[in-house]
Amino acid sequence: VAQTGAPVDETAESPNRHAADVVGHWLGFDFSASPSVARLSGSPDFAALAQAHFLRYARVLAQERGLAVLLEDIHWADDSSLDLIESLAQAVPDAHLLLICLTRPSLYERRPHWGQGLPGTLEIRLSPLDDPGSRALVDEIMQRADRVPEALRALVVREAQGNPFYIEELIKTLVEQGVIAREPAGAALPPHPERWIIHEAMLGAVRVPPTLTALLQARLDALTPPEQAVLQRAAVVGRVFWDNAVHALLGQTSAAKNPDAPDDPAAAASTEALSRTLAALAARELITRRDRPAFAGTEEYTFRHNLLREVAYETVLIRDRKRHHARVARWLEVNAGARLAEYLGLIAEHYILAGADARAAAYLERSGDAAQRSGAYQSARAAFERALTLRPDEREQAELRLKLGAVCWNLGDFPAAERALFFARDAARRAGDVHGQANALYWLSRVAISRGDYAHARMLLAYGLPLARAADPDTLAQVLYGVADVAWKMGDLATLQTYVTESLTLARAVGNTTLELMALNRLGTMAYLRGDLDTARAYYETCLELARGNGNLEREATALMNLGALAHRQGDPGGGLDHYRAALAHYRELGRSEQVVMALGNLAEAGVDRGDWPAARRDLAEGLALAWRLGLLPRVTVMLFVYGRYLAATGERARAAEVVRLVLAHPATENQTRPQIAALLTEWGEAADGPAAELEAVVAEILE
Numbered sequence: 001v002a003q004t005g006a007p008v009d010e011t012a013e014s015p016n017r018h019a020a021d022v023v024g025h026w027l028g029f030d031f032s033a034s035p036s037v038a039r040l041s042g043s044p045d046f047a048a049l050a051q052a053h054f055l056r057y058a059r060v061l062a063q064e065r066g067l068a069v070l071l072e073d074i075h076w077a078d079d080s081s082l083d084l085i086e087s088l089a090q091a092v093p094d095a096h097l098l099l100i101c102l103t104r105p106s107l108y109e110r111r112p113h114w115g116q117g118l119p120g121t122l123e124i125r126l127s128p129l130d131d132p133g134s135r136a137l138v139d140e141i142m143q144r145a146d147r148v149p150e151a152l153r154a155l156v157v158r159e160a161q162g163n164p165f166y167i168e169e170l171i172k173t174l175v176e177q178g179v180i181a182r183e184p185a186g187a188a189l190p191p192h193p194e195r196w197i198i199h200e201a202m203l204g205a206v207r208v209p210p211t212l213t214a215l216l217q218a219r220l221d222a223l224t225p226p227e228q229a230v231l232q233r234a235a236v237v238g239r240v241f242w243d244n245a246v247h248a249l250l251g252q253t254s255a256a257k258n259p260d261a262p263d264d265p266a267a268a269a270s271t272e273a274l275s276r277t278l279a280a281l282a283a284r285e286l287i288t289r290r291d292r293p294a295f296a297g298t299e300e301y302t303f304r305h306n307l308l309r310e311v312a313y314e315t316v317l318i319r320d321r322k323r324h325h326a327r328v329a330r331w332l333e334v335n336a337g338a339r340l341a342e343y344l345g346l347i348a349e350h351y352i353l354a355g356a357d358a359r360a361a362a363y364l365e366r367s368g369d370a371a372q373r374s375g376a377y378q379s380a381r382a383a384f385e386r387a388l389t390l391r392p393d394e395r396e397q398a399e400l401r402l403k404l405g406a407v408c409w410n411l412g413d414f415p416a417a418e419r420a421l422f423f424a425r426d427a428a429r430r431a432g433d434v435h436g437q438a439n440a441l442y443w444l445s446r447v448a449i450s451r452g453d454y455a456h457a458r459m460l461l462a463y464g465l466p467l468a469r470a471a472d473p474d475t476l477a478q479v480l481y482g483v484a485d486v487a488w489k490m491g492d493l494a495t496l497q498t499y500v501t502e503s504l505t506l507a508r509a510v511g512n513t514t515l516e517l518m519a520l521n522r523l524g525t526m527a528y529l530r531g532d533l534d535t536a537r538a539y540y541e542t543c544l545e546l547a548r549g550n551g552n553l554e555r556e557a558t559a560l561m562n563l564g565a566l567a568h569r570q571g572d573p574g575g576g577l578d579h580y581r582a583a584l585a586h587y588r589e590l591g592r593s594e595q596v597v598m599a600l601g602n603l604a605e606a607g608v609d610r611g612d613w614p615a616a617r618r619d620l621a622e623g624l625a626l627a628w629r630l631g632l633l634p635r636v637t638v639m640l641f642v643y644g645r646y647l648a649a650t651g652e653r654a655r656a657a658e659v660v661r662l663v664l665a666h667p668a669t670e671n672q673t674r675p676q677i678a679a680l681l682t683e684w685g686e687a688a689d690g691p692a693a694e695l696e697a698v699v700a701e702i703l704e
Contacts, residue, residue, distance in 0.1 A: 018551045019053040026050030030338050036551055047376060049553050051084065052589035055091040066096035075107040079378040080371075082114055087591065089118045128162025137164060141171050145180070145196040151203050152179075159208045165305060166212050172285060173215060176222050179206060216311045219286070228315070230277045231286065234301065235312035236324040238346070240290075242298040245331045247274055249324055275299075294342075295335050326354035341370050345383065352390070361390035365400060372403065377410045398427030398436060406443050412630070414447050421447070435475055438467040442479050445486065452633045452668030454489045461486060477506035477515055484522060489634075491671025493526060500526075517543055517555040524562060528569075529672065537566055554595075557586035561599060564606075573606045580606060597627045597635045605642045608649050616646055624702050633668035636699070641673060643702055644680070653684050661692035 021034035026047060031037045061067050071077075071085065089099055107114060115121055129137065134157040142148045152174075160166040174180045181197045209215040220228065233249035234241045278301065281287045285304060293300035303309040316324065329350035336343045348363035368383030384404040391397055405421035408414075421440045428436030441464030448457035461483045468479035480503035487495035504519035506512075524539030540562045547555035564579030584599035600623030607616030620643055627635040641663045647656035663669050664677045681688050 019057070022046075022050045022551065023054050023057075026054075030341055046373065048590035048592060049551065051087060051591065052553050052586070054084075055087060055589060058088055058097075059092045062092045062097040066098075067092075068098040068100070070100045070102075072102045073104075074101050075103045075110075078376075078382075079111075080376040082111060083378075086115065086118060089115075089121075091589070129164060129167075130162065131157055134160060134162055134167060137167055138171070141168065142180075142196065144194060145198055147198075149198055149200045149203070151200065152198060155203060155206065155208070163212065165307075166215065169212065169215050169219065170208065173208075173219055174206065176219065176284070177202075177206065179203060212307065213311055216308050217315075219284075220312060220315065223281075223284075226273070226277050227281055230274065231281060231312045232316045233324065234287070234303070235309050236316060236321070237328050239306050239309050240300065240302045242293065242295055242300050243274060243278060244295070244298045244335070245328060246278075247271065248331050249327055250274070294339070298335075322354045325350045326356060329354060329356075329359070344370060348383075357390040361387045361396075364390070365403075368403065368407075372407055377407050380407045381411065394427050395431055395433075398424045398431070398433070401427075402436060402440055402443070405440070409443055409446050409450070412450075414450060417447050418444065434467045435471040438464045438471050438475050438479055441467070442475075442482050445482050449486065449489065450632075454486055457482075458486045458490065473506050473510050474512065477503050477510060477512060480506065481515060481519060484519075488522060488525075488672070489670050491674070493529070496522070496526060513546070513550050514552065514555070517547055517552065517558075520546070521555070521558055521562065528562070528566065533566060533570065537563070540566065553586050553590055554592065557583040557590070557592075557595065557599075560586070561595075561602060564602060568602075568606055568609070573609045577603065577606050577610075593626055593630055594632055594635060597623045597632060597639070600626075601635070601638050601642055604639070605645065608642065608646050611649075613646070613650060616642075620646065621702055624699065628699055628703075633666070634670060636695075637663045637666050637669040638673065639702075640698060641669075641677065643698070644677075648680070648684060653686075655693075657681060657684060657686040658691055658693040659698055661688065661690060662695060662698065664688065665692055666695070 018036040021031045021036045025031035025034070025037045027050075058067060069088075074082065074085070077085075085099065085101065089097070101115075115123070135153055138153050138156050139148055142152075156167055156170050160170060171180070175182065175196075179199055179202045181199065182194050183197055209218050220231065223231065229250065230246055233246045236249060237245045278287070278289075278299070282289055282301070286308060287301045287303055290300040290302060303312075329347050332343050332347050332350070333340070336347075344363050344367035348360045348367060351357075351360035351363060354360075364383045364387035368380045368387065371377070371380035371383060381404065384400050384407065388397055388400050388404070391400065401420040402424035405417045405419075405424060408417035408420060421444045425437055425440035425444070428434075428440060441460045445457040445460040445464070448454070448460060461479060464479050465483060468476040480499045484496050484500035484503060487493070487499065500519050500522045504516060504523070507515035507519055520539050520543045524536045524543065527533075527536035527539060540559050544556060544559035544563070547553075547559055560579045560583040564576040564583065566576075567573075567579060568576030580599055580602045584596065584603065587595040587599055600619045604616045604619035604623065607613070607619060620639060624636065624639040624643075627633075627639060640659055644656045644660035644663065647653070647659060660677050660680060664674060678688060
């Protein structure tokens with residue numbers, strides 16, 4: 001924020017401080033001590049809120065001074081990071097933003113449509129260099145030589161076959177073999193620190209390995225034994241590695257940092273010797289030193305190319321690999337400190353390669369938990385699914401599958417969610433675990449609600465509520481709200497009042513602000529339906545104040561939507577529009593597709609009431625297209641109800657009646673909408689049991 005020129009208020013409760021803490025925690029840094037993070041951690045809104053803050057900052061920065069972002073090797077990025085890049089491109093389409101992403105074709109094997117359809121996208125596929133391009137690259141690399149012999153240029157171009165990395169590595173090999181000699185420059189030879197002399201007579205004896213891998217292996221074979229040992233240990237650590245971790249693997253470190261005995265005391269290297277060896281490897285351009293190490297008191301390096309790291313790793317004896325990976329995992333455990341959460345996945349990977357399945361599964365679960373709390377549901381799913389393969393015990397699997405089911409629900413993969421949750425429920429039942437059963441039934445009810453099957457959701461919660469009462473307050477508060485939510489969907493306001501009030505009391509007792517906001521919102525909506533508009537406004541304004549105080553954009557947008565509906569009902573559709581538009585902007589920032597549909601539906605209805613037919617039709621089409629694509633049938637029925645009102649207002653009352661009869665008969669229609677439909681049909685002089693339109697035909701009619 002400071003870089004945009006805006007002053008930064010560093011007080012603990014300032015908006016900038018709040019946003020920075022939330023974004024930092026979302027990106028993997030430990031801001032758990034921040035009050036802003038503590039209020040939202042574990043909330044399903046956390047990731048969306050953090051992303052909204054990040055995109056808002058990027059948009060301001062791009063608009064004020066322009067923004068260029070270079071991202072290399074994105075084929076190694078996880079799905080959450082790839083999604084964020086797309087969101088960034090969509091968030092600032094009209095600002096000065098340049099995104100340059102470098103990737104290998106393997107990205108499109110995993111995400112074949114990544115980046116397609118983004119504004120201003122240009123894809124450049126790099127082919128192998130042609131002969132003139134290869135010759136130009138050779139001349140560029142060899143610019144320190146007074147003259148490049150044609151025989152050398154032809155040799156490199158012929159063997160490299162247009163691969164720039166091969167060209168670089170082959171020239172380095174020629175340097176190491178003495179064909180190209182480096183001589184320090186004198187004062188009369190600026191601007192280079194040295195000049196290269198080519199011994200052309202040696203070219204005839206050069207034997208070039210047939211492949212890039214063989215060429216890299218030849219470079220490694222030419223290293224001294226200490227250099228080989230260091231590079232092998234570094235390859236075990238990873239493409240990015242630290243001198244102290246390599247030191248531990250070489251066998252000489254303090255007991256506090258490495259509890260294992262050295263492999264071989266004769267092979268242990270002093271810190272000074274290791275530093276010299278790493279400097280020599282950097283001089284050979286095999287590794288690169290980084291300026292900002294992740295761990296205090298270490299030097300951080302990276303292999304110049306991952307293929308080089310793979311070749312070095314293959315030279316490590318198979319019998320030693322498990323032991324080395326176990327040591328790296330323990331080194332990371334000891335040295336990560338407060339940043340342990342950033343390395344959970346890496347530690348798990350080392351334990352997997354060490355054959356320590358139980359420890360690997362524990363770290364994968366912790367990694368999944370952290371990803372879930374931050375809303376990185378794809379990453380959480382991958383971690384939980386991998387942990388399941390390492391845990392044969394049914395009870396341990398049950399807990400993991402419960403978490404997996406909740407994550408799959410958040411991702412909209414309802415079949416996968418059901419499979420995981422039914423397994424968790426059955427295993428918890430066999431184990432007598434009431435907490436596990438209640439939670440599994442709650443999440444199964446969320447799946448049923450998302451599909452519009454409210455009766456099934458109600459049945460699941462009827463089983464779950466007694467179990468939740470025997471479990472713990474957090475579980476009970478959640479299940480109580482689930483019961484209230486289903487009652488709301490089914491129009492059972494008496495049940496809703498009872499259970500939402502109890503849920504609110506418990507939410508406040510356990511400090512669950514998100515659930516408190518949801519319960520307050522529902523109480524406000526109940527008052528709205530009763531016609532007690534003053535009470536409804538009081539609830540909605542309380543929600544708005546509490547949401548803003550906690551930095552919860554999701555709940556803030558919901559309060560704005562409801563205040564807009566209140567203004568609309570009180571004869572001020574213009575005031576309603578302002579609130580709807582503000583809410584829609586928040587929902588778009590948050591990436592909340594279902595709520596975007598709701599806001600567009602409200603805007604369309606306001607357009608109908610104001611007689612702004614083009615705006616109403618535009619908002620209807622956009623909202624319905626999104627709801628239909630995502631399979632959100634309850635939202636589809638709402639959009640069709642608004643379309644019926646639009647048709648009646650524009651003189652097509654008979655067709656309007658057919659459309660609203662379709663909505664009336666559809667099982668996904670929420671019960672509180674049905675009395676409105678009946679009232680409309682009566683107002684139009686139409687019977688409720690007349691002919692109804694066909695769903696697909698109406699959708700096509702709106703989207704044409």
